[in-house]
Amino acid sequence: MTEMAPAQEGTLEARFPGVVTHDERKGYEGYIVQLDKLTEVAQVLRDDLGYDFLSSVTAVDYLAQKEDEESYFEVVYHLYKSTGGSALVLAVQTPRDNPAVPSLTPLYPGAEFQEREAFDLYGIDFTDHPDMRRILMWEGFEGFPMxxxxxxxxxxxxxxxxxxxxPGGQVYRIEDHNPVGKNNQYPQGFDPESWSPAIEDALYDSLRRSNAEYDEIEDLDTEQVIVNLGPQHPSTHGVFRMAVLMDGETIVALKPVMGYLHRNHEKIGERNTFLHNMPFTDRLDYITSLSNNFGYALAVEKLMGAKGVPTERAEYIRVIMAELTRISSHLWAIGFLLNDLGAFFTPSLYAIEERELLLDIFEATTGSRMMNNYFRFGGVARDFPEGVLERIGELVTERLPRKVDELDRYLTNNEIVRTRCEGIGVLSPDEAIEYSMAGPMLRASGVPYDVRRADPYSIYEQFDFDVAVRYHGDVYDRYLIRLDEIRQSIRIVQQAVERIPDGDFLTGKNPYQVRVPAGEAFGRVEGPKGEIGFYVVSNGKANPWRYHVRAPSFINLTALEKMCIGSKVADVVVVLGSVDIILGEVDR
Amino acid sequence: MNFGFGILRGLMVTMGHFIGTFVEDFKWIGKRYYTPEGVAHRSSKNASGIFTVQYPEEKLPVPEEFRFIPFLLYEEGPDGEQQDRCTSCGICAKVCPPQCIWIVRTEDPDTGRPVPEPVEFYIDIDICMNCGYCAEYCPFDAIKMDHQYELASYDRHSAHIYNKEKLSMSVDYYAQIRPTNYRREEDIRIAKEEEKAAKAAARAAAKE
Amino acid sequence: MTETPNLNTEGYDISPEARANVAITTIDKIFNAGRRYSVWPMMFGLACCAIEMISAAAGRYDLARFGMEVLRPSPRQSDLMIVSGTVTKKMLPQIVRLYNQMPDPKYVMAMGACASGGGPFKEGYNVVSGVDKYIPVDVYVPGCPPTPQALLHGLMKIQEKIDTEKHFTNFRDRTKPIEPIPVPILGPDIIDPRDYETIKDGVKSGPLTTVIPAVE
Structure with a gap:
C-alpha cells in the first residue's frame, strides 16, 4: 500500500530536486524530505497534488546499535487523498540532541495532538506548533519515555x-526489589519535600490563550469560569477530562486532557515480540478487539510477504468477525449516546442485550468475550466451533435486522433526541478532512471515505455494500450513520456466511517465533471508530523496532474544541458521546 | 412535526418489551428459570422477555474454548502417582506476552544434566492476561486454559502466585471441560504412536 | 480494612457515651442484612474491566438482584469502590481522593489483574502495580477481564465479608474523623507522602530505582 503511481513519483522527486529523495533503506518505500523544506513540500502536496488527509504522524528513535551507525530521530507522515488511494509516506530526520521539526499543524490541524504526543514521548520540539505541551504524561515528568x-x-x-x-526460573514480585516497593524511580538528589507541583498551570494558560481568538462573545460584563469535567465523571466514557472555559453557560474554549489511562502500550509493544503484541492490541479499543487484531495482522503480514498471506477461509472468518465487531461497537455507541442525552440506561439495556448475543459468539469462537486474541499472521487461531456459523447466520438474518429496526423506531424520531442532537457539534466536510477525522465522524460530515472502499484490504472488494454517508455533520447524523453502518455490516455478514469456503484457517504452521524481514509497514483497517492503523518498523529481529498505533479515537478528539465552541455545557457531553471514544485507545 | 408522536412511538416499544416479559413467562410457565433449556433459550436468537441469567443459582454454560487461568496437566500412573506432561522446555514462558510464567528446571543429581520435568512452575495470576498463548503453543499439550472463573479472594499476596501444586490438574479434568479438543489431540497422538510402532515394526522386519 | 477491636475483649476502652448503651449482637445481623443488600457501588470506570462492570449492571447479569443497581457517580453516596481497570500514576491522586471522600464503612474491590497487581501492563512506566499499594483492598477478582459472572462472585464475597462484621456493636467514636490516606503527588514520578524518608535516603548517592538480582 505504500507504492505510488509512477507518474506522480516522477513529479514529486522532479518537482523538489535534492529536497525529496526516495527512501533507499531496505523495506522502506517512502520519501525523505529535507528538514527545513517540509512545510513547503507539504503545502504543495496538500494544495496541488490532492494529499489533503494527514492520517498519521509519529516519531521513530533510530538509536545506533553499532559503532559505525548514526543516531537520529525520524518523524514519519502518512498522507492520503480524501478521494481514495494508497498512502504517501514522508519522513524527516532530525539529530537526537535538540531535535526540532517544523510543525504541520498550521497546514493540517489534525496533526496537533499527534505532534504533541511525539513531543511528550520523544522530546521532539515542533516549531510553530500553537500549543506545545505534554499530552499523555504530566508536566514535570522526568524524561521522554519512548x-x-x-x-x-x-x-x-x-x-x-x-x-x-x-531458564532462570527465579520467581519474585518485582516490586520487592524496589526501595519504595512501588513502580517508581527518582533522579539523584531529588528532594520530595521541596517539590512544588505546577502541573495544571500550562493547561490553564493554554485555555486562556485559546480563548483570545474567540473573545467576541464578551458583550456583558461577566467573568469567565473554568470548569473541569472528569477524569471521574459518569459521562466521559472513562477517565477522560475536559477543561472548559465558559462565559455564562457558553463555551469559549475547551482543552481535552488525557493520559489518565496511558498504559504505555507502545513502549511495551517494542519490548514484545511480534506475536506478543496481538493480545495487547485487544486492549487498545476494548470494545472492538477483533478490528484491532485485524489492523495489526495486516501490518505484520505486509512485512512478511508471501509467508503471511491468509487463506481464503481465514479471510472470510476475519471479515465476519470484524463486521460483527462493528455491529456490537455501534450498538454500544448508540446506547451510550442516549445515556449521555439523559435517557438513562433503557436504550443502553436494549443495545447491550444484542451485544451480549454477539459476545456469546465471540466467546464460543475465540475463547473470550472481549479480549479475543484471535488473529494470527496468515490466518486466525482456530476455526469456528461446530454450530457457531449457523448461529451467526441466524442472528444476522433473523434477529439483528429486526432489532435494529426496533431501535430505529424507538429512538430516531423521538422529538427530544432530535432537539438535543440536530445542529449540535457541526463539522463541515472540509473541516472534517483538515482535522484528520475518521470513520463515522468523517462520513457523517458528507465525506464518503471508507478504507474498505477507498483503499481496499482483505476481501472487501468481493462484497456488495454501500458506504454510508450523511451530510449535516451534526450529532444526529452521527447517530444515524451508525444505524446505517450496522445495516451495511449485516449485509456483509449475510453474504460472507453464505459464501464462506472450506479449507484451512491458517497459512503455515503457526510457529511461536515469527520471522519478520526488516522494513516498515502501515496496516490500516476501517475500524468501528474510524481508521485504525498500525505502523510497524522491523529490523529483522524478533521484536518490532517501532510499534505505533494510529488511534482513531485519539485523533477524532482533535476537533472536539472546534465542535464545542459556542454551545452549552450540556451539549459538550453529547458531542463527546457522538465522537464515541474509548479511553484505552485514546491514551494507549 | 407532530410533536410528541415520536416519543409515543418509542414508548410503545418499551411497552412492547414490558408486555413481552409476561407473555414469555406465561408461555413457559415455571420452566423458564433454573432449567438448562430456559438458560439456553434466553441466550438464543429468539430471546425475548426477561434476559437475566440468575447467577449464582443458574450459570451461563461455558463454551469449550473459554479461557481463564492456565493449568498444568498430569497423567495418573497405575499407582496413582502424578506424571507431569510438562518437560520444562520453556516455550510457554517465552511466548507469554506479559511474562508471567517462571519455570525451575530439574537437574539430575548424578549427572547434572537437565531432566525433562519442572521442579517448580509459577504463574502470577495478577499479571496473566488470559491470552491462551501458552496453551496454544505448548508442543506437549501440557498446559491448558481453565474454565474456572470464580476465583475472587481476600488476599492476593499469599494466594495469587500459583505454584505447581495449585496449577496441576489431571488429564481427566481436561477431557471433561474440553472434550472436543481432548479427542482431537488424543487422535493425533495415537496416530503418531501408531506410525512410530509401524515404523519400528518395519525396521524390525527389515533386520530379520 | 483495619479490624476494629472487639467490644467484648478485655481492656477495651469504652467511651462514656457507649457505656450508657447496651450492645446486642443480634442487632448486628439485622444491621448487616440491611447493609449487604444495599451496597451502592461508585460509578467509576477505569479501563476494559469497566465495560464488563457495565455489562454486569445491564440486563443479562443484573446487579439489581443484589441490591447494587444504584451506581452513584458521587463518592459521598457510595459504599463500594470497584477499581475496574488499570490504575495509572496520573489517575492515582484522583483515586485516593475519591477513596478519602467515601463515607465509612467503605469497601474496595480490585477488579481484574491490572487493579490487583498491575496486570499485563505492570512493566509500564505510568502504571501502578496494584491499587493496594495506596488504598486498602477488600476483595481481589482475578481475570483479564473477569467475566461479569466472576465479578458477581467477587461482589458476593464482599457481602460475605459484610456478614462477619460487627459495626453496630463495635463502637467507634464517630466524633473523631477517620485519618485520610495522604494523596500522592505528581513529581518526576508519583510521590507517596508516606515514602518521603525512603526517597530522601535512596537518592543520596544515585537515582533510586529497582535493582534486580542477577540470575544464578
Whole structure:
C-alpha cells in the first residue's frame, strides 16, 4: 500500500530536486524530505497534488546499535487523498540532541495532538506548533519515555522473552526489589519535600490563550469560569477530562486532557515480540478487539510477504468477525449516546442485550468475550466451533435486522433526541478532512471515505455494500450513520456466511517465533471508530523496532474544541458521546 | 412535526418489551428459570422477555474454548502417582506476552544434566492476561486454559502466585471441560504412536 | 480494612457515651442484612474491566438482584469502590481522593489483574502495580477481564465479608474523623507522602530505582 503511481513519483522527486529523495533503506518505500523544506513540500502536496488527509504522524528513535551507525530521530507522515488511494509516506530526520521539526499543524490541524504526543514521548520540539505541551504524561515528568535509552523503574531486559523466566526460573514480585516497593524511580538528589507541583498551570494558560481568538462573545460584563469535567465523571466514557472555559453557560474554549489511562502500550509493544503484541492490541479499543487484531495482522503480514498471506477461509472468518465487531461497537455507541442525552440506561439495556448475543459468539469462537486474541499472521487461531456459523447466520438474518429496526423506531424520531442532537457539534466536510477525522465522524460530515472502499484490504472488494454517508455533520447524523453502518455490516455478514469456503484457517504452521524481514509497514483497517492503523518498523529481529498505533479515537478528539465552541455545557457531553471514544485507545 | 408522536412511538416499544416479559413467562410457565433449556433459550436468537441469567443459582454454560487461568496437566500412573506432561522446555514462558510464567528446571543429581520435568512452575495470576498463548503453543499439550472463573479472594499476596501444586490438574479434568479438543489431540497422538510402532515394526522386519 | 477491636475483649476502652448503651449482637445481623443488600457501588470506570462492570449492571447479569443497581457517580453516596481497570500514576491522586471522600464503612474491590497487581501492563512506566499499594483492598477478582459472572462472585464475597462484621456493636467514636490516606503527588514520578524518608535516603548517592538480582 505504500507504492505510488509512477507518474506522480516522477513529479514529486522532479518537482523538489535534492529536497525529496526516495527512501533507499531496505523495506522502506517512502520519501525523505529535507528538514527545513517540509512545510513547503507539504503545502504543495496538500494544495496541488490532492494529499489533503494527514492520517498519521509519529516519531521513530533510530538509536545506533553499532559503532559505525548514526543516531537520529525520524518523524514519519502518512498522507492520503480524501478521494481514495494508497498512502504517501514522508519522513524527516532530525539529530537526537535538540531535535526540532517544523510543525504541520498550521497546514493540517489534525496533526496537533499527534505532534504533541511525539513531543511528550520523544522530546521532539515542533516549531510553530500553537500549543506545545505534554499530552499523555504530566508536566514535570522526568524524561521522554519512548526514547530507546530511557528505562522505566520495572525495567528487566531490553527485549522479551526474559532469561529470568526461563531458564532462570527465579520467581519474585518485582516490586520487592524496589526501595519504595512501588513502580517508581527518582533522579539523584531529588528532594520530595521541596517539590512544588505546577502541573495544571500550562493547561490553564493554554485555555486562556485559546480563548483570545474567540473573545467576541464578551458583550456583558461577566467573568469567565473554568470548569473541569472528569477524569471521574459518569459521562466521559472513562477517565477522560475536559477543561472548559465558559462565559455564562457558553463555551469559549475547551482543552481535552488525557493520559489518565496511558498504559504505555507502545513502549511495551517494542519490548514484545511480534506475536506478543496481538493480545495487547485487544486492549487498545476494548470494545472492538477483533478490528484491532485485524489492523495489526495486516501490518505484520505486509512485512512478511508471501509467508503471511491468509487463506481464503481465514479471510472470510476475519471479515465476519470484524463486521460483527462493528455491529456490537455501534450498538454500544448508540446506547451510550442516549445515556449521555439523559435517557438513562433503557436504550443502553436494549443495545447491550444484542451485544451480549454477539459476545456469546465471540466467546464460543475465540475463547473470550472481549479480549479475543484471535488473529494470527496468515490466518486466525482456530476455526469456528461446530454450530457457531449457523448461529451467526441466524442472528444476522433473523434477529439483528429486526432489532435494529426496533431501535430505529424507538429512538430516531423521538422529538427530544432530535432537539438535543440536530445542529449540535457541526463539522463541515472540509473541516472534517483538515482535522484528520475518521470513520463515522468523517462520513457523517458528507465525506464518503471508507478504507474498505477507498483503499481496499482483505476481501472487501468481493462484497456488495454501500458506504454510508450523511451530510449535516451534526450529532444526529452521527447517530444515524451508525444505524446505517450496522445495516451495511449485516449485509456483509449475510453474504460472507453464505459464501464462506472450506479449507484451512491458517497459512503455515503457526510457529511461536515469527520471522519478520526488516522494513516498515502501515496496516490500516476501517475500524468501528474510524481508521485504525498500525505502523510497524522491523529490523529483522524478533521484536518490532517501532510499534505505533494510529488511534482513531485519539485523533477524532482533535476537533472536539472546534465542535464545542459556542454551545452549552450540556451539549459538550453529547458531542463527546457522538465522537464515541474509548479511553484505552485514546491514551494507549 | 407532530410533536410528541415520536416519543409515543418509542414508548410503545418499551411497552412492547414490558408486555413481552409476561407473555414469555406465561408461555413457559415455571420452566423458564433454573432449567438448562430456559438458560439456553434466553441466550438464543429468539430471546425475548426477561434476559437475566440468575447467577449464582443458574450459570451461563461455558463454551469449550473459554479461557481463564492456565493449568498444568498430569497423567495418573497405575499407582496413582502424578506424571507431569510438562518437560520444562520453556516455550510457554517465552511466548507469554506479559511474562508471567517462571519455570525451575530439574537437574539430575548424578549427572547434572537437565531432566525433562519442572521442579517448580509459577504463574502470577495478577499479571496473566488470559491470552491462551501458552496453551496454544505448548508442543506437549501440557498446559491448558481453565474454565474456572470464580476465583475472587481476600488476599492476593499469599494466594495469587500459583505454584505447581495449585496449577496441576489431571488429564481427566481436561477431557471433561474440553472434550472436543481432548479427542482431537488424543487422535493425533495415537496416530503418531501408531506410525512410530509401524515404523519400528518395519525396521524390525527389515533386520530379520 | 483495619479490624476494629472487639467490644467484648478485655481492656477495651469504652467511651462514656457507649457505656450508657447496651450492645446486642443480634442487632448486628439485622444491621448487616440491611447493609449487604444495599451496597451502592461508585460509578467509576477505569479501563476494559469497566465495560464488563457495565455489562454486569445491564440486563443479562443484573446487579439489581443484589441490591447494587444504584451506581452513584458521587463518592459521598457510595459504599463500594470497584477499581475496574488499570490504575495509572496520573489517575492515582484522583483515586485516593475519591477513596478519602467515601463515607465509612467503605469497601474496595480490585477488579481484574491490572487493579490487583498491575496486570499485563505492570512493566509500564505510568502504571501502578496494584491499587493496594495506596488504598486498602477488600476483595481481589482475578481475570483479564473477569467475566461479569466472576465479578458477581467477587461482589458476593464482599457481602460475605459484610456478614462477619460487627459495626453496630463495635463502637467507634464517630466524633473523631477517620485519618485520610495522604494523596500522592505528581513529581518526576508519583510521590507517596508516606515514602518521603525512603526517597530522601535512596537518592543520596544515585537515582533510586529497582535493582534486580542477577540470575544464578
Amino acid at each position: 526514547r530507546k535509552d530511557w528505562k522505566e523503574p520495572y525495567f528487566e531486559e531490553d527485549v522479551k522473552p526474559f532469561a529470568n523466566r526461563w
